[in-house]
Amino acid sequence: MTGEPEPISAQARRALEQELADLREERRLVAGTLRDTTSVGDQADQADELQRADQLQRLDRRIEDIGERLDRADLAGPAPTDVVGVGSTVGVRFPDGSTESLQIGEVAEALDQPLVTADSPLGRALLGRRPGDTVHYDTPDGPATAVVVSIGTDGPS
Structure with a gap:
């Protein structure tokens, strides 16, 4: 993609909005499983905590990417109807x-x-x-x- 604002179809917007809602719910659930990192635990517990923290970072990046994509689509307006473009x-x-x-x-x-x-x-x-x-x-x-x-x-x- 060029980085310029590009439109998306209404159907694609709905799919991205649903994915965003699903990711936010997954993030909420994963964040709820994290414990206080100052507590002492065995190495398996620490490894599990690190894995969940990494998962949170991946979820946060995807949530940010989708949010930015939806914002760019808002700036671009509707898909073109006179020439072929993204969203056509x-x-x-x-x-x-x-x-x-x-x-x-x-x-x-x-x-x-x-x-x-x-x-x-x-x-x-x-x-x-x-x-x-x-x-x-x-x-x-x-x-x-x-x-x-x-x-x-x-x-x-």
Whole structure:
């Protein structure tokens, strides 16, 4: 990602907000198991305390990351509908005639529809394109193309 504010879909926002709520609850539970570190215990107790403290740090980092991502999405506003961007739902047609509706998103987004990350070969090829544009991208099987059919919530037409 570029670090610039990027929109996310409403569905992805709900998924991130749910993950955030789950992480906060997990953090509350883990924090409740920590004891006073000044008390004397055996090495196993101390190792267990250190493991839980490390877990709290990981949870805190993820909570902070999600909070920052949601803040950046608020600054960015809604996903674009005139050009493909992060958060767009894009209808694409492949050379075999098949069409598919894809969400341009981030790895953190849990969606019911196919997700193409913005930093994948197809995602990079789609960014900034408009309906009617042909995109070229690399796959493990070699070069490929697709045509942007639609942008928005409609999917392929």
